[in-house]
Amino acid sequence: MAVDQTTGKQSIEFQNAPHIISSASVVGPKEGEGPLGEWFDLVAPDAQLGEDTWEKAESTMQKEALQLAIGKAQLVTQQVRYLFGGDLLAQLIATSFGNGDAQIPLFGLYGACSTCGESLALASMTVAGGYADYAAALTSSHFGSAEKEFRFPMGYGNQRPLSATWTVTGSGAFVLAAKGGHVKITGVTPGKIVDMGVKDNMNMGACMAPAACDTIYQNFMDFNRQPGDYDKIITGDLGSVGHRILIDLLKEKGFDISEQHMDCGIEIYDAETQDTHAGGSGCGCAAVVLSAMILPKLRKGIWKRVLFVPTGALLSKVSFNEGQTIPGIAHAVVMEHC
Amino acid sequence: MAVDQTTGKQSIEFQNAPHIISSASVVGPKEGEGPLGEWFDLVAPDAQLGEDTWEKAESTMQKEALQLAIGKAQLVTQQVRYLFGGDLLAQLIATSFGNGDAQIPLFGLYGACSTCGESLALASMTVAGGYADYAAALTSSHFGSAEKEFRFPMGYGNQRPLSATWTVTGSGAFVLAAKGGHVKITGVTPGKIVDMGVKDNMNMGACMAPAACDTIYQNFMDFNRQPGDYDKIITGDLGSVGHRILIDLLKEKGFDISEQHMDCGIEIYDAETQDTHAGGSGCGCAAVVLSAMILPKLRKGIWKRVLFVPTGALLSKVSFNEGQTIPGIAHAVVMEHC
Numbered sequence: 001m002a003v004d005q006t007t008g009k010q011s012i013e014f015q016n017a018p019h020i021i022s023s024a025s026v027v028g029p030k031e032g033e034g035p036l037g038e039w040f041d042l043v044a045p046d047a048q049l050g051e052d053t054w055e056k057a058e059s060t061m062q063k064e065a066l067q068l069a070i071g072k073a074q075l076v077t078q079q080v081r082y083l084f085g086g087d088l089l090a091q092l093i094a095t096s097f098g099n100g101d102a103q104i105p106l107f108g109l110y111g112a113c114s115t116c117g118e119s120l121a122l123a124s125m126t127v128a129g130g131y132a133d134y135a136a137a138l139t140s141s142h143f144g145s146a147e148k149e150f151r152f153p154m155g156y157g158n159q160r161p162l163s164a165t166w167t168v169t170g171s172g173a174f175v176l177a178a179k180g181g182h183v184k185i186t187g188v189t190p191g192k193i194v195d196m197g198v199k200d201n202m203n204m205g206a207c208m209a210p211a212a213c214d215t216i217y218q219n220f221m222d223f224n225r226q227p228g229d230y231d232k233i234i235t236g237d238l239g240s241v242g243h244r245i246l247i248d249l250l251k252e253k254g255f256d257i258s259e260q261h262m263d264c265g266i267e268i269y270d271a272e273t274q275d276t277h278a279g280g281s282g283c284g285c286a287a288v289v290l291s292a293m294i295l296p297k298l299r300k301g302i303w304k305r306v307l308f309v310p311t312g313a314l315l316s317k318v319s320f321n322e323g324q325t326i327p328g329i330a331h332a333v334v335m336e337h338c
Numbered sequence: 339m340a341v342d343q344t345t346g347k348q349s350i351e352f353q354n355a356p357h358i359i360s361s362a363s364v365v366g367p368k369e370g371e372g373p374l375g376e377w378f379d380l381v382a383p384d385a386q387l388g389e390d391t392w393e394k395a396e397s398t399m400q401k402e403a404l405q406l407a408i409g410k411a412q413l414v415t416q417q418v419r420y421l422f423g424g425d426l427l428a429q430l431i432a433t434s435f436g437n438g439d440a441q442i443p444l445f446g447l448y449g450a451c452s453t454c455g456e457s458l459a460l461a462s463m464t465v466a467g468g469y470a471d472y473a474a475a476l477t478s479s480h481f482g483s484a485e486k487e488f489r490f491p492m493g494y495g496n497q498r499p500l501s502a503t504w505t506v507t508g509s510g511a512f513v514l515a516a517k518g519g520h521v522k523i524t525g526v527t528p529g530k531i532v533d534m535g536v537k538d539n540m541n542m543g544a545c546m547a548p549a550a551c552d553t554i555y556q557n558f559m560d561f562n563r564q565p566g567d568y569d570k571i572i573t574g575d576l577g578s579v580g581h582r583i584l585i586d587l588l589k590e591k592g593f594d595i596s597e598q599h600m601d602c603g604i605e606i607y608d609a610e611t612q613d614t615h616a617g618g619s620g621c622g623c624a625a626v627v628l629s630a631m632i633l634p635k636l637r638k639g640i641w642k643r644v645l646f647v648p649t650g651a652l653l654s655k656v657s658f659n660e661g662q663t664i665p666g667i668a669h670a671v672v673m674e675h676c
Contacts, residue, residue: 008416010443012469053660078346082528090428090487091654092448093662096531100665105348105528107456108448108667110430118445122460129467131350149428149656190420190443193434316429318487322391324431327438329446 004222011189011222018127019338021134021180023291024068026061028143028169031280031288034269039292040170041068047144047169054144055093061171061284062087062098062140069136069173073180080104080175081132084123086115087140088167088283089149090316094140104136112312113208113237114191115139115283116290117331120174120308121188124333127176140171141282150201150317163203165239165265165281166274172287182299187334189222191215193314195327201313201320205242205278208311211328212238213249215309219332220255227257231303234294235330236286236310237265239278264289286310294335301337308333342560349527349560356465357676359472359518361633362406363626364399366481366507369618372607377630378508379406385482385507392482393431399509399622400425400436400478407474407511411518418442418513419470422461424453425478426505426621427487428654432478442474450650451546451575452529453477453621454628455669458512458646459526462671465514478509479620488539488655501541503577503603503619504612510625520637525672527560529553531652533665539651539658543580543616546649549666550576551587553647557670558593565595569641572632573668574624574648575603577616602627602648624648632673639675646671 004013025040032043042064049057062085070077083102086109087094095108111118119137126135144154146167152158176185194211212235220226227233238246243266247258264286265279290308297303311330320326342351363378370381380402387395400423408415421440424447425432437444449456457475464473482492484505490496514523532549550573558564565571576584581604585596602624603617628646635641649668658664 010419055656055660081348086448088429089654090656091426091450091652093652093654093657096652096665096667097657097662100531100533103530105530106667107460107528110424110446110448112429122445125464125467125469129463129469131463131467190445192441192443193438195438314429314431314434316427316431318393318428319431319435322393324435327434329434329444 009222010218011187013187014128016128017184017186018124018176019179019181020174020183021177022069022073022175023295024065024072024173025288025291026065026171027288031168031170031268034274036268036292040288054142055089058087058094058140058142058145059098062094062138065171065173066102066136066138069175073175075134077102080134080136082107082126082135083138084109084119085138086110086119086283088146111329112314113281113283114310114312114329114331116287117310117333120333121190121331123176124185124188127178133177135176137174139283139287141167141284142169143167146282160277161202162277163241165204165237165278166276167282168268168280168285170284170288172291182338183295184336184338185333186336187223189215189219189332191330193327193329195325197325199325201315201326203241204281204313205239206245207313207326208328209238209242209245209249211330212246212309212311215330215332217253219307227255227260230260230305230307232262233257233260233307234262234264237281238263238311239265241278298335298337305336308335347560348556349525351525352466354466355522355524356462356514357517357519358512358521359515360407360411360513361629362403362410362511363629364403364509365626369506369508369606372612374606374630378626392480396425396432396478396480396483397436400432400476403509403511404440404474404476407513411513413472415440418472418474420445420464420473421476422447422457423476424448424457424621426484449667450652451619451621452648452650452667452669454625455648455671458671459528459669461514462523462526465516471515473514475512477621477625479505479622480507481505484620498615499540500615501579503542503575503616504614505620506606506618506623508622508626510629520676521633522674522676523671524674525561527553527557527670529668531665531667533663535663537663539653539664541579542619542651543577544583545651545664546666547576547580547583547587549668550584550647550649553668553670555591557645565593565598568598568643568645570600571595571598571645572600572602575619576601576649577603579616636673636675643674646673
């Protein structure tokens with residue numbers, strides 16, 4: 001777990017790279033109807049999942065995703081030493097109420113939609129540091145609970161501009177261990193807050209693209225790599241607007257990632273037929289696409305090395321209503337076939 | 339950093355115990371008028387700190403506390419590799435807006451008022467794991483922003499029952515390194531969610547005491563210790579109601595900690611003259627008391643070994659209004675004079 005302590009660097013390279021030994025994805029019906037539909041482990045027949053509130057539905061998705069991932073790893077819950085979990089809701093209520101039963105010591109995390117990267121970074125540091133035989137990373141989002149938390153009551157039926165994204169109803173869980181499986185995490189680049197002054201909460205891609213650029217550039221510097229050293233560079237939920245901004249910003253810094261770049265938010269929906277505008281978002285978005293699409297390709301060796309970069313827009317309705325900007329953050333995780 | 343992987347254990351014992359090499363506390367005027375007033379590094383003359391909102395004031399406290407702690411460690415900001423920060427507000431806006439300028443890679447954390455323990459646990463795991471020469475832990479709370487976030491508009495002037503606590507306006511920052519100073523973190527016991535079904539958001543002590551009991555009991559089991567092995571067992575913000583419940587619950591499990599127990603929420607205010615009812619609370623409470631009162635006593639060797647247990651009540655106004663319970667969580671950190 002060597003760290004180059006040169007000032008300005010911010011990555012960790014694991015000498016004993018932890019492995020992602022299992023994963024699971026649970027999504028809502030809209031995600032099930034999208035292009036990745038057949039690859040999710042569980043597609044709920046409706047977005048309520050049998051609960052009477054969206055928040056409880058989101059908690060239930062987390063619970064199901066975690067149990068599925070633990071089951072796939074052929075473990076029992078008690079063997080998972082620590083859980084790194086988060087969601088988008090105020091005070092992480094999807095996580096708090098979803099994981100009481102599991103009784104795994106919990107580190108609650110918030111990095112907006114970048115939380116999947118944050119949780120994988122901390123879980124991998126924990127396993128590589130010898131602190132746990134097994135650690136789990138778990139995140140979720142829900143269209144209904146997120147609209148209520150950040151925007152307008154759904155009953156208003158307000159019009160969404162084309163730059164807006166659609167919050168993914170879904171939860172992804174990952175179990176990490178020192179060995180097992182065919183995907184390892186060889187490094188992480190935890191991100192800094194990047195604020196370019198964007199204030200439009202209907203254009204999250206523009207808020208987050210500068211942070212994605214900063215973290216990806218830093219990853220290239222710290223590991224002395226070029227875009228071509230990755231088969232794919234996969235952001236979380238920039239959507240079609242943020243995707244174009246990221247390509248442009250990195251070109252200004254001398255790197256062209258247009259061949260390698262992919263975005264989970266663009267992949268998860270068919271924007272034309274599903275009315276999702278710029279794409280999917282939410283801290284469930286990157287998580288379920290990682291589990292359903294990215295990890296299988298890494299497992300099979302179709303992709304050898306991927307830079308996975310969940311992106312987050314840091315706002316609340318209070319900060320937005322007080323006229324604050326929307327800073328971004330992005331945490332990068334290097335995943336390799338093994 | 340040995341971990342006993344026996345099922346049921348949840349603590350980490352550091353072989354290379356990281357040190358808390360500096361700390362700082364910034365508080366509001368009410369805290370400055372309390373019994374610990376003279377020990378805080380900076381007492382703001384008013385709770386706005388020159389800002390036009392309470393949220394921005396809280397961000398400013400975080401910024402000041404972090405810079406003070408980094409300065410006391412005789413470091414420049416760029417030397418701090420990772421920052422573990424959090425607050426009580428929805429989507430951690432005090433942390434997001436307080437730390438953009440510092441440009442330290444940030445792990446956003448949420449554990450309600452237990453976040454000070456969570457941040458110290460992760461920062462110490464990071465330093466002991468060799469991932470950073472210097473890591474910082476930072477938390478805050480603010481009476482004005484917390485009342486707005488969780489309870490009633492302040493203008494209502496609603497009556498508070500005697501079981502209610504008063505959210506501390508304050509921020510505490512800590513810099514950790516492999517060596518330096520006279521306090522080391524020799525172990526941590528990250529906590530699980532404990533839900534006894536309490537639903538009263540004006541009685542946080544009752545919500546959190548069972549979680550404190552669970553974590554302290556687990557710490558005794560994992561390290562094979564008795565209450566007398568600690569000079570003090572210091573909870574975050576149980577207040578006078580939670581204090582009595584904790585003593586009773588641990589007695590039922592065979593441990594009497596009445597001699598060792600202390601609570602930051604009880605220490606920070608003079609309940610009789612300051613109208614704070616059950617005591618102080620908030621994730622600034624444990625942090626500023628740790629910096630101003632606990633660490634100095636550990637540094638001087640007045641206390642040799644302390645169990646520091648910040649406690650959190652996991653609710654949001656949404657979960658509360660939807661009739662959910664208020665689960666608790668507590669993260670314990672073992673600190674020793676060296």
